[in-house]
Amino acid sequence: MVFLIPNSRYFGSHLIxxxxxxxDLNNAERRRLNIDxxxxxxxxxxxxxxxxxxxxxxxxxxxxxxxxxPMATSGCGNLNPTFEAKRNPNHKIQVxxxxxxxxxxxxxxxxxxxxxxxxxxxxxxxxxxSTVMERDLHPNKVDCEINYGDGFDDCILRYIADGKEIxxxxxxxxxxxxxxxxx
Numbered sequence: 778m779v780f781l782i783p784n785s786r787y788f789g790s791h792l793i794x795x796x797x798x799x800x801d802l803n804n805a806e807r808r809r810l811n812i813d814x815x816x817x818x819x820x821x822x823x824x825x826x827x828x829x830x831x832x833x834x835x836x837x838x839x840x841x842x843x844x845x846x847p848m849a850t851s852g853c854g855n856l857n858p859t860f861e862a863k864r865n866p867n868h869k870i871q872v873x874x875x876x877x878x879x880x881x882x883x884x885x886x887x888x889x890x891x892x893x894x895x896x897x898x899x900x901x902x903x904x905x906x907s908t909v910m911e912r913d914l915h916p917n918k919v920d921c922e923i924n925y926g927d928g929f930d931d932c933i934l935r936y937i938a939d940g941k942e943i944x945x946x947x948x949x950x951x952x953x954x955x956x957x958x959x960x
Contacts, residue, residue, distance in 0.1 A: 787855075788826045789833070789848035790872045796843040819877035819903075821845045824852055828881065828930035832947070835933055839944045845879075848872075853882070853889050858896035870900075877903045881950075884910040885925040909950040917949040 796818045803816055823829050829847040836842050850856045862868040878901045882890035890906055897904045908914035909929055921935040929950060936943045 786869045787848045787850055787872060789829045792846050793872060796846045799843040818843055818846050819879055820873060821847045821879050821881060823849045823881045823928060824883050825849055825928050828928045831930040831933050835943055835947055853886060853893060856893045858893060863900050873901050875902050880906045881929050882910060884923050884927045887911050907950055
């Protein structure tokens with residue numbers, strides 16, 4: 778007999794502690810240099826765990842680990858920003874509270890993720906939604922095949938397989954330039 782234990786945390790949420798440690802070190806240096814403002818790494822929220830892992834590796838390759846915190850929900854339905862979840866201090870959604878969050882829907886899931894993002898108003902500091910998987914919405918050309926259901930990780934892997942530079946893809950993956958800010 779197999780017992781399934783519900784996932785009590787988003788995949789990758791353990792990275793928040795180390796990312797905040799790096800941010801604290803960088804913020805101390807910013808204060809020493811009289812640079813205004815503090816940096817707290819935004820959470821990049823993907824549907825699949827594979828996407829979060831591949832993006833984390835790509836950030837390390839690019840020399841920018843902990844610039845963003847890649848996490849995964851294991852499906853759009855697991856984002857679950859219900860009123861009850863937001864009030865429950867033990868719910869996995871609490872890691873998003875008062876944070877900047879960028880949602881990365883798979884191809885064809887933009888509207889579904891946007892609806893979930895709307896429910897995060899007043900809970901997260903800011904919420905954005907990436908358009909990278911939607912050719913008609915993304916301002917930059919993503920130079921690979923995108924099929925319905927593909928995730929951002931599929932684009933990264935196609936770029937690597939074709940010998941293309943992935944860093945520009947990662948740097949432009951937001952694709953909203955303020956247009957797709959939800960909160």
